[in-house]
Amino acid sequence: MTTTTTPSTTSAHGPLTTREPAIRIVGLRKSFAHVEAVSGIDLLIEPGETVALLGANGAGKSTTIGMLLGTITPDSGSVLVEGRPPRPAVAAGRIAAMMQDTGLMPGVSVRELVCLTASFYSDPADVDEVIGAAGLREAARRRVDRLSGGQAQRLRFALVAVANPAIMVLDEPTRAMDVQARADFWSSIRSFAATGRTVLFATHYLDEVDGNADRVVVMARGRVIVDGTPAELRSRSGVSTVCFRTNDDDDRDALARLDAVADVARIGGRVVLRTSDPDRTVRSLVASGVTWHDLEVAPPSLDDTFLELTQERS
């Protein structure tokens, strides 16, 4: 994807924001046979927010998204999209979703399929702008069944963007994309969000949260266990790392005895200490007589925090 076009600041179907919350979920529950997939969720998302929905496999993300779009009926609780039930909001084009592995009509070109989808809406976004924003300009004449996995995902994004919705829901949108395609894709999403639209995306890639989401909602076993900014999420973890190079023979026991150290690893010629208190660990490292250089102290990573939080609940 080389060019990113800025989407229009008005949705075809009305103003981008309303005085109602974009999404209001209260006491939502859903069971399948003996599995309680969603166990009482409350969530308020204001217009213009970009929210990441995280959770291990089976945490209940897709079921929640299904209820948000009206494709799954809740057992109890309520979902309102801009103050109304999901189905009318979807029918009015106020909310549109890119779901995992949605089938794409074979035998037509990318542009034809985007045009066809645009024709379903009374006042869609500009087809060529959307194709450009999705990074599909060069593939516009290619047949849909001949696209790479990453291009097919970008086409799914284009089919949502052409609806020109005020709220976009993306379920693991960057699956099958390579690193460059993911970076370009997020640049398109940020342009979309910058026009005041609301974005809710589910992902397993925690590196996508930083820089793309204002807020992170973590689910485990059908419940919301954390709701805050990426920085707040990180501050929930007590685990930082202290890394350095050493000329000494590796004395793991001595390193493991340093204050507050949880574990010791050697990665790429560097010692990596995971610690609950990096200041105390560094002070005891200095006092220990171990020779060290190129010292680095890193705050908790989102991956560590996520694993700690979700493992606590399993």
Ligand SMILES: Nc1ncnc2c1ncn2[C@@H]1O[C@H](COP(=O)(O)OP(=O)(O)OP(=O)(O)O)[C@@H](O)[C@H]1O
């Ligand atoms: N149609 C269904 N029938 C039976 N069980 C289901 C159905 N849909 C979901 N489940 C179960 O509900 C739980 C939550 O599933 P869900 O797909 O919502 O999780 P998820 O967080 O989206 O997972 P993933 O990250 O793997 O997509 C899982 O235990 C799943 O097996």
